[in-house]
Structure formats: structure tokens, C-alpha cells
Amino acid sequence: MSSSVLATVISNGQEDLLKEWVQQQIQAEGMRRDLIKVEELTAQSREFLQRFQGAVGSGDLINIRSIAWSPVLESISDLSRQRGRMGFTPTETALFVLSLKAPLTRLLREAHKDDPIKFIDEITVVGELLDKLGLYTMEVFLQSREEVIIRQQEDMLELSTPVVKLWDGIVALPIIGTLDSARTSVVMESLLQRIVETGSEIAIIDITGVPTVDTLVAQHLLKTVAAARLMGADCIISGIRPQIAQTMVHLAIDLSAVTTKATLAEALKTALQRNGMKVVSSSAV
Amino acid sequence: MPVINSEVLPVRREGDIVSVRQAVRKWAVEIKCSLVDQTKVVTAASELARNLLIYGGGGEVKLEKLQEGLRGGVRVTFEDQGPGIPDIQLALSDGYTSGSGMGLGLGGAKRLVNDFSIESEVGKGTRITITKWK
Numbered sequence: 525m526s527s528s529v530l531a532t533v534i535s536n537g538q539e540d541l542l543k544e545w546v547q548q549q550i551q552a553e554g555m556r557r558d559l560i561k562v563e564e565l566t567a568q569s570r571e572f573l574q575r576f577q578g579a580v581g582s583g584d585l586i587n588i589r590s591i592a593w594s595p596v597l598e599s600i601s602d603l604s605r606q607r608g609r610m611g612f613t614p615t616e617t618a619l620f621v622l623s624l625k626a627p628l629t630r631l632l633r634e635a636h637k638d639d640p641i642k643f644i645d646e647i648t649v650v651g652e653l654l655d656k657l658g659l660y661t662m663e664v665f666l667q668s669r670e671e672v673i674i675r676q677q678e679d680m681l682e683l684s685t686p687v688v689k690l691w692d693g694i695v696a697l698p699i700i701g702t703l704d705s706a707r708t709s710v711v712m713e714s715l716l717q718r719i720v721e722t723g724s725e726i727a728i729i730d731i732t733g734v735p736t737v738d739t740l741v742a743q744h745l746l747k748t749v750a751a752a753r754l755m756g757a758d759c760i761i762s763g764i765r766p767q768i769a770q771t772m773v774h775l776a777i778d779l780s781a782v783t784t785k786a787t788l789a790e791a792l793k794t795a796l797q798r799n800g801m802k803v804v805s806s807s808a809v
Numbered sequence: 810m811p812v813i814n815s816e817v818l819p820v821r822r823e824g825d826i827v828s829v830r831q832a833v834r835k836w837a838v839e840i841k842c843s844l845v846d847q848t849k850v851v852t853a854a855s856e857l858a859r860n861l862l863i864y865g866g867g868g869e870v871k872l873e874k875l876q877e878g879l880r881g882g883v884r885v886t887f888e889d890q891g892p893g894i895p896d897i898q899l900a901l902s903d904g905y906t907s908g909s910g911m912g913l914g915l916g917g918a919k920r921l922v923n924d925f926s927i928e929s930e931v932g933k934g935t936r937i938t939i940t941k942w943k
């Protein structure tokens with residue numbers, strides 16, 4: 525088929541087409557007038573139409589993954605992501621491309637007034653083309669939603685490491701979260717920094733809130749303990765639950781160089797003892 | 810062996826390792842593993858998923874829930890199209906690492922589960938399968 529007809533039709537009828545298309549979008553059921561202004565919609569539509577016209581001019585109306593169509597896909601992609609963030613539904617988002625069908629059909633019908641067969645041929649191809657672009661819109665939309673979910677998950681997993689002063693020279697560092705992401709070493713470094721800042725002699729690293737202790741986590745812990753020691757602070761690792769202890773044995777992780785305690789309370793007791801203190805019941809005094 | 814249920818998870822990024830651990834944990838709970846056994850199989854999966862990402866360049870993890878008579882099990886397969894392991898015995902030995910790890914993950918994972926098998930071809934990739942029975 526002569527794709528040039530579509531290209532010509534678009535360039536001849538450009539302003540009208542744009543107006544009609546924008547009108548179509550505004551009137552469409554489910555158009556979120558509350559979320560987007562007419563001016564913005566018009567600007568987006570004009571930009572898209574220009575790129576669309578360029579791609580149509582290439583002659584390829586079948587394969588939207590070809591180079592000629594990449595500017596069009598790019599603008600769909602931007603629009604999809606933007607609308608996803610703004611709270612449009614997938615249907616509302618896909619309407620953008622799909623509502624171009626009616627005005628294009630009208631233009632083609634006029635162009636092929638005397639040749640209904642040609643008109644049908646052409647409108648079939650254009651219909652399929654717009655469907656593909658509509659599906660692509662959905663695809664990007666859903667993908668961007670997924671990305672948002674993944675990011676939220678990561679945020680949740682982000683380590684939290686408060687430094688709690690328990691006594692003069694004794695700090696506790698309860699670690700809550702997964703300890704095996706790229707950020708871990710950064711967090712561990714800042715943790716060391718805080719041991720130094722507080723001038724602590726003993727740091728209790730409590731891992732009750734770390735769900736899995738594997739070799740990488742153990743490596744991070746051991747490195748931190750070694751570094752703290754170099755800076756003059758002794759570490760006690762507490763909160764090693766029985767199931768974690770058993771697993772570490774199977775992994776052949778050697779913690780013999782580190783003081784470990786089952787609970788934070790026991791670790792505190794040990795720390796106080798080392799500082800020459802003892803907690804006794806008041807009746808014993 | 811009857812497979813009751815299966816699921817495939819891609820591992821392309823660090824966050825995917827967390828998803829693998831969560832999925833394995835969920836299934837281990839479903840077959841009523843003890844807390845110790847849950848922890849063991851989750852930790853083994855964590856090791857293998859990270860190896861898959863770091864050394865194998867990413868790949869897929871397949872989880873299967875098994876039923877053999879009254880006994881339930883979780884089978885997890887880690888498959889990558891990475892460089893493969895030239896010397897499996899060496900890789901399994903404690904303390905050997907070609908990277909910057911402790912060299913304990915692979916051998917440790919083997920000790921943490923009931924069945925462990927490893928197939929690897931240099932230049933083709935690696936497939937490791939572990940099973941934890943209830």
C-alpha cells in the first residue's frame with residue numbers, strides 16, 4: 525500500500541487533526557480532566573503527532589520496533605510513565621494513542637472518497653498500527669508500575685542502624701534489615717564512624733533484626749569487628765538466635781575471634797563487667 | 810516424584826536475592842519445616858542466588874514443592890548461562906574463592922540441605938539443584 529497517502533494526509537490536515545484528536549481525548553469516557561490541563565494535553569499531542577508523522581513517512585507501518593519508530597515509542601514511553609505517576613489508569617493512559625483512530629479514519633475516508641477498497645485497506649493497516657502503539661503504552665505503563673513497587677520494596681529493606689548509648693563507653697548498634705546489599709559497606713562504615721565519635725570502648729552489634737546471616741553478612745560483620753578493634757573498640761555480637769547459630773556452623777563461619785552473646789542483655793552484662801562494673805539486685809547490697 | 814507447585818524467579822539484581830529468600834522461606838513454611846530447617850534452606854538459597862548473580866552473571870531460580878508419600882520437600886534450581894565452574898571440587902572446598910568472598914558459600918550450601926547436585930560446563934553455564942525435605 526502507498527503509505528505516502530497517510531503521511532500526506534497527516535501533513536495536509538495537521539492543525540485540524542490535532543484539534544480533533546485533542547477534542548476526542550477530552551470527550552473520551554474516563555478522561556482525567558482533573559489530572560491534566562488542556563494546554564498540556566495539546567502540547568503532548570502536537571509533539572507526538574510530529575514524531576508520528578515522521579515515522580509514517582519512513583514507509584514502515586508494520587514494525588513499530590524499527591528505528592524509524594523509536595522517537596514515537598520514546599514519547600509514548602515518557603507519557604506512560606508520567607501518567608502512571610500521576611494516577612491515570614492503564615485504560616486512561618492508552619486512550620491517548622487509541623483516540624487518534626477516529627480522526628485519522630475521517631481524514632483517510634476523505635482522501636479515498638472514490639476508492640472504498642483502498643480506504644478499507646489503508647484503515648486496516650492504520651488500525652493495527654494504532655493498536656500496537658496502544659499495547660506498547662500499556663506495556664510501558666505496567667512496567668513502570670512494577671519499577672515503583674520494586675523501589676518501594678528496596679526502601680523497606682533499607683537498613684536502619686541507630687546507635688544507642690547504653691552506658692559510658694558502651695554503645696549498642698541494633699541492626700534491622702537485610703545486610704547484604706551494596707549499601708551495607710557504606711552503612712557499616714558510618715557505623716564505625718559513630719563508634720569513634722562516641723568514643724566508645726565497647727560496641728554491641730545486635731543482629732536480632734537481621735533475618736538471614738549468610739557468608740556475605742558474616743563477612744561484613746567480621747570486617748566491621750576487625751576495623752573497630754583497630755580503632756580501639758571491642759565488639760560484642762548479640763542476638764544470634766539458635767537457628768542462626770546452627771546455620772553458621774554448617775557454613776563453617778568462624779566467629780571464635782569475636783565475643784558473641786545470645787541476647788543484648790547478656791552482652792550488656794559482659795560489657796559492664798569488662799568496664800569493672802556489676803549489676804546486682806538491690807537486696808544484695 | 811510428584812511436583813505440586815512451581816515458580817520461576819529471575820535473578821538480575823541484588824534485590825532479586827531478597828525475593829528468592831522470601832519465596833523459599835514461604836514454601837519451607839508451607840511444607841511445615843522447623844524453624845532451623847527453614848533457616849538452613851533459606852540461607853543455602855541465599856548463597857546460591859548470590860553466586861548465580863555474581864559469578865554466573867544472573868539467571869533463573871526455579872522453586873518446586875514436592876510431595877513424596879507423606880513427606881513434603883522444597884527443591885530449588887539455580888541456572889545461569891555464565892562462565893561455568895572449571896573445577897567443581899575446588900569450588901566446593903571451604904576457603905576457595907575466585908572473588909573476594911570467604912569461599913564458604915558453595916560448600917556451606919551443600920551442608921545445609923538434604924540433596925545437592927551441581928552440573929557445570931565451562932563457557933556454557935551452571936545448574937545447581939538443592940532439596941530440603943521436611
Ligand SMILES: Nc1ncnc2c1ncn2[C@@H]1O[C@H](COP(=O)(O)OP(=O)(O)OP(=O)(O)O)[C@@H](O)[C@H]1O
Pocket residue numbers: 739740856860861864865889891892893894900901905906907908909910911912913914915916935
Ligand atoms: N554460578 C557460578 N558460576 C561460576 N562460578 C561459580 C558459580 N558459583 C560459584 N562459583 C565459583 O566457586 C567459587 C566458590 O564459591 P563460594 O560460594 O563457595 O565462595 P564465594 O562466593 O567466592 O564466597 P562466599 O560465598 O563465601 O561469600 C567462587 O569464588 C566462584 O569462583
Ligand SMILES: [Mg+2]
Pocket residue numbers: 739856859860910913914915
Ligand atoms: Mg558464594
